[in-house]
Amino acid sequence: MSAITYADVNADVLRTLERPKPAYFLLLIGFATALCIGVLSWAIQIDVGMGLGGISHPVGWGVYITNFVFWIGIGHAGTLISAVFFLTRAPWRAPVYRAAEAMTVFAVMTAGLFPLIHVGRVWFAYWLIPYPNQRMLWVNFKSPLLWDVFAVSTYLTISVTFFIIGLVPDLASMRDSARGLRKLIYMSLAAGWNYSYQQWMHYARGYLILAAFATPLVFSVHSIVSWDFAMSLLPGWHTTIFAPYFVAGAIFSGLAMVLTIVIPLRTVFDLKKYITDHVLQSLARVILFTSVIVGYAYATEFFIAYYSGVEFERALFYFRIFGQPGDGAPFFHKGEMGFPQIAFFLMVFCNVISPLPLWRWKIRNNAVALFIISILINIGMWFERFNIVVSSLQRDFNPANWGPYWPTPVEFGITLGSFGFFFTFFLLFVRAMPSLAIAEVKESLSPPYKHANHDHVPWREYATERTEDKD
Amino acid sequence: MRAPFKGIWASFAHVDEAAAVMQRLHTEGRKYSVLSPCPRHEFYDAMGRPQSWLPWITLLFGGLGIFFGYGLPTWTALDWVLPVSQKPIVGIPAFTIIGFELMVLLGGISTAVAIVVLGHLELFRQRLPSSPAFKSYNRFSNDRFGVVVSCEEGDAAALEQLMREHSAEEVVREF
Numbered sequence: 305m306s307a308i309t310y311a312d313v314n315a316d317v318l319r320t321l322e323r324p325k326p327a328y329f330l331l332l333i334g335f336a337t338a339l340c341i342g343v344l345s346w347a348i349q350i351d352v353g354m355g356l357g358g359i360s361h362p363v364g365w366g367v368y369i370t371n372f373v374f375w376i377g378i379g380h381a382g383t384l385i386s387a388v389f390f391l392t393r394a395p396w397r398a399p400v401y402r403a404a405e406a407m408t409v410f411a412v413m414t415a416g417l418f419p420l421i422h423v424g425r426v427w428f429a430y431w432l433i434p435y436p437n438q439r440m441l442w443v444n445f446k447s448p449l450l451w452d453v454f455a456v457s458t459y460l461t462i463s464v465t466f467f468i469i470g471l472v473p474d475l476a477s478m479r480d481s482a483r484g485l486r487k488l489i490y491m492s493l494a495a496g497w498n499y500s501y502q503q504w505m506h507y508a509r510g511y512l513i514l515a516a517f518a519t520p521l522v523f524s525v526h527s528i529v530s531w532d533f534a535m536s537l538l539p540g541w542h543t544t545i546f547a548p549y550f551v552a553g554a555i556f557s558g559l560a561m562v563l564t565i566v567i568p569l570r571t572v573f574d575l576k577k578y579i580t581d582h583v584l585q586s587l588a589r590v591i592l593f594t595s596v597i598v599g600y601a602y603a604t605e606f607f608i609a610y611y612s613g614v615e616f617e618r619a620l621f622y623f624r625i626f627g628q629p630g631d632g633a634p635f636f637h638k639g640e641m642g643f644p645q646i647a648f649f650l651m652v653f654c655n656v657i658s659p660l661p662l663w664r665w666k667i668r669n670n671a672v673a674l675f676i677i678s679i680l681i682n683i684g685m686w687f688e689r690f691n692i693v694v695s696s697l698q699r700d701f702n703p704a705n706w707g708p709y710w711p712t713p714v715e716f717g718i719t720l721g722s723f724g725f726f727f728t729f730f731l732l733f734v735r736a737m738p739s740l741a742i743a744e745v746k747e748s749l750s751p752p753y754k755h756a757n758h759d760h761v762p763w764r765e766y767a768t769e770r771t772e773d774k775d
Numbered sequence: 776m777r778a779p780f781k782g783i784w785a786s787f788a789h790v791d792e793a794a795a796v797m798q799r800l801h802t803e804g805r806k807y808s809v810l811s812p813c814p815r816h817e818f819y820d821a822m823g824r825p826q827s828w829l830p831w832i833t834l835l836f837g838g839l840g841i842f843f844g845y846g847l848p849t850w851t852a853l854d855w856v857l858p859v860s861q862k863p864i865v866g867i868p869a870f871t872i873i874g875f876e877l878m879v880l881l882g883g884i885s886t887a888v889a890i891v892v893l894g895h896l897e898l899f900r901q902r903l904p905s906s907p908a909f910k911s912y913n914r915f916s917n918d919r920f921g922v923v924v925s926c927e928e929g930d931a932a933a934l935e936q937l938m939r940e941h942s943a944e945e946v947v948r949e950f
Contacts, residue, residue: 310812310918434847441855445848446862446869454876462883469887473916477812480913495891499915500923501809501818502897508814509827510890517837517883520875528872746813752918754789754942 308577310746317474317738318481320573324735327572335727342721345714346421354424356714363697363709368422371722373689374557375415376456376529377550378682378726380522381558382408383463386470387518390511396586398748399578402474402741403569403734404562405467410729411561412460414722421718448531455528462521466514472497473507473743526554533692539616540624540696543608549601556594556655557685559587563678565730567671569739578740581669588668591681595659598688602656616701624648624695628706643710644695647687654684780904781950782925783934785943786914790817792941793920797821799937800924808901810921832889837882844874901925904949912945919944 349356359366382404389397420429432453434443443450476497479490497503530550533541563584570579609621627645658680661667668674699706711719733739787793793809794817800807801823809818819825848870856864903909903923915921922943924934928950935946 314917436851442851445851445873446866451869451872451876454873458876458880461880465883465887469890472891473813477916480916496895498898498903499810499812499921500894500898500901500903501811501822502901503894504811504814505819505825506827506829506890506893506897509829510833510886513830513833513886514883517833517879517886521879524872524875743813747815751790751815751817752788753791755791 308749310749310752313578313740313742313745313749314477314481316575316578317740317742318478320575320734320739321478321736325572328731328735332728332731335724335731338720338724339728340721340724341717342719342724345717345721349421349714349718350426356712358710358712358715360707362700362705362707363694365422365693365697366709367690367711367715367719368418370686370690370693371719372415372418372422373529373550373693374686375411375418375722375726376459376526377554377557377685377689378561379408379411379415379459379463379558380526380551380554381562382406382411383459383466383518383522384555384558385562386466387515388522390515391519394586395748396583398741398744399575399580399583400562400566400587401744402470403566403739404558405463405470406730406733406737406739407561407565408463408558409460409467410726410733411558412456412463413729414726416456416460417722417725448528448535451528452532455525459521459525462514462518466518469507469511469514470741470744471737473499474738474741477742478738523551526550533696538696538700539614539620540692543605545601545604545608549598549605552594552597552601553655553685553688556591556598557681559591559594560678560681560685563587563591563674564682567675567678569734571671573734573739575740578745581671584671584674585665585668588662588674591678592659592662595655595662595681599656602652620696620699623699624691628699642708644691644698647690648695651684651687651691654680655688658684780902780906780925781927782904782923783931783938783946783948784904784909784921784923785935785938785946786912787920787922787941787943788918789942790815790920792943793922794818794821796922796938796941796943800922806901806925808903808923810915810923812916812918812920827893829886829889829893833882833886836885837878840878840881841874843881844877845870848873904947906947906949908947909949 357366357368359368382401385397385404386401386408389401419432420426423429423432434445434450434453436442471493472495475490476494476499479487479494482490527547527550530546534543534546536542566579566587567584570576606621609617612618624644625648627642658677661673662677667677694709698709785796787796793811794815797807797809797818798821801821809822811818845867849865852864852866858864901923902925912921922938926934928948931948931950935948938946
């Protein structure tokens with residue numbers, strides 16, 4: 305990136321805020337339509353009742369909780385890139401972190417909708433908030449579901465805070481080049497930022513602290529989501545591997561979504577000189593690494609189910625692959641394939657098999673191949689969440705309790721709407737805000753030095769003089 | 776009402792030249808500020824590595840978060856005791872999650888607010904010019920570095936010479 309100047313960065317980012325190509329509007333219309341389908345489906349469900357969804361006894365957590373866990377996982381990558389890779393000084397982070405952070409905020413917003421959808425009577429959703437009821441009885445602070453309320457709301461708040469703090473200097477930059485109403489909007493959002501070092505000094509320190517706070521938060525939030533399941537006694541859920549398994553899966557799916565977003569972004573806005581092939585390759589390497597962890601976790605689950613000798617665990621993992629008579633089984637039991645079995649095979653194919661080509665440099669260096677693999681991983685991770693949530697609930701300890709589950713059109717509509725919600729927000733964001741972190745990209749460039757030989761830079765000479773004065 | 780800014784400001788195209796001027800001003804003990812499109816360690820070094828006291832604010836509010844995170848669940852557990860089998864009424868491991876989350880929440884929000892507030896408070900110590908010439912110069916957010924020095928009119932000539940020696944592009948006196 306050494307050929308790029310500071311002025312180029314401003315010019316290139318400003319260009320992304322100009323009138324976009326028609327493809328942008330087509331995409332926006334498509335996702336807004338999906339959002340409308342979701343809103344309509346939800347409205348129908350509120351009007352008619354939760355019976356419209358496929359969730360019933362024994363599968364009380366279906367597609368909605370699957371979507372919740374999936375979107376929280378997607379939301380992992382932004383803060384991972386902006387906080388964890390900031391602390392580890394990953395050099396490829398700067399060009400993609402703004403898009404990844406925006407993705408995190410919108411993904412967690414999307415995830416936050418699903419507990420509201422799932423509770424049915426959304427007008428009573430405030431019961432989730434920790435406050436005492438009429439008899440001064442408080443919520444149960446020992447419940448993993450309440451931990452989740454704290455974890456997700458803290459994660460959303462800190463992600464939004466981190467996102468806004470990162471945006472402030474760039475908004476000031478936009479303010480300085482904008483005119484009219486845009487200038488007024490950017491000016492009010494820039495919080496009086498004037499680029500003085502008095503501000504940069506506190507900013508740099510504060511950003512580091514926020515990164516240090518956000519790092520354990522990244523790992524804690526999906527661990528806590530996993531404990532929603534692992535703290536129960538249900539076969540398939542009650543397992544200590546869940547926290548690292550969920551975190552690895554979240555990083556895996558989140559980074560795949562970053563690729564899904566960033567590859568079209570760099571093409572549409574011509575940002576290839578910033579979001580280089582090296583950046584995509586680095587993301588692909590982390591995806592490959594986490595895919596191996598996820599594959600290992602799948603194998604461990606099966607091995608431990610066998611090795612534990614617990615018949616309920618063994619049965620559950622047998623049924624997870626082969627199904628059982630009655631709910632449609634692919635191999636040993638003749639009949640149609642059940643949705644959970646489809647989910648299992650798609651999960652294994654998309655998450656374990658499809659990333660394997662990434663071992664080859666040529667594939668990692670091919671943006672089209674990366675884009676296809678990232679889409680497959682997104683699909684696979686949705687089915688992984690589905691697999692965990694549904695197939696365990698289908699069969700508890702008592703066979704009389706067992707039952708099938710198929711999502712209904714309303715559930716599919718709301719799921720489609722969640723993708724519409726997420727991508728509509730993201731498309732509006734790239735149109736209105738700098739999708740490249742201007743200040744951080746500049747920081748990663750070679751600064752404009754007058755003296756090419758850094759041994760003779762004048763400020764160092766003065767520094768030497770000052771030291772001699774002191775002596 | 777505070778007195779208007781009196782001093783001199785200049786713009787530079789190169790980091791090393793602007794840092795050299797800052798280093799000289801710092802050595803002379805003058806009140807100055809630097810404007811930069813992004814943080815650069817050269818300026819930080821030239822300013823004598825000043826320390827922000829922002830971490831103390833984070834520590835205070837993070838500590839408050841821990842206090843409330845453990846305190847509220849403990850108080851509610853003792854206020855209305857609900858024994859469940861042999862489990863402890865005050866379950867410290869379970870409350871650790873609430874404590875951690877509130878520490879991060881309060882610590883993070885206070886840090887973000889402190890970044891903005893402290894940045895503005897510092898400007899009371901070292902004011903920036905409010906002239907139209909300074910306000911309309913918008914390249915400090917783009918590709919130029921600025922040095923602003925408060926001084927008396929008599930010192931302006933020497934300071935201007937120092938800045939010009941270091942290839943200042945524009946030097947503006949404001950008195």
